[in-house]
Amino acid sequence: MPPRPERGSPEEWLQRAQANLALAKLQGEGVMLEDLCYQAQQAAEKAFKALYISRGKEFLFTHDLDRLLLGLEELGLEITEALDQAAILTRYALETRYPGGFEPVTAGEHREAIQHAETVLAWVRLHLQP
Numbered sequence: 001m002p003p004r005p006e007r008g009s010p011e012e013w014l015q016r017a018q019a020n021l022a023l024a025k026l027q028g029e030g031v032m033l034e035d036l037c038y039q040a041q042q043a044a045e046k047a048f049k050a051l052y053i054s055r056g057k058e059f060l061f062t063h064d065l066d067r068l069l070l071g072l073e074e075l076g077l078e079i080t081e082a083l084d085q086a087a088i089l090t091r092y093a094l095e096t097r098y099p100g101g102f103e104p105v106t107a108g109e110h111r112e113a114i115q116h117a118e119t120v121l122a123w124v125r126l127h128l129q130p
Helices: 010-024 033-054 065-074 081-094 107-127
Strands: none
Touching (some): 010 107, 033 065, 033 107, 065 081, 081 107
């Protein structure tokens, strides 16, 4: 197994999360809502990982937001109901990322994915340690 790359700073991870959120909001001809929702999931995932790094902790290399939240809770952070609900974004990294086997994402689900990602980023910003 190759060595892990440098993790980067929490600020760099949060910057990437914000970039993913910006991509999740782009719409246009030929753009699939599933792909935009994947970007929303990536925003939440990278934001959570920024929080791990800010606290000097290792994180799991996973797309599963429930698992990342469990680890943050074990670090003493209070996980709100809104964050628990945001874990639904995991499906966009696992189920809808590739063709087949799922119902198409609706415009309402896309809006909800954006809201969940925004909630996560706002919560992470409040809890980042310098």
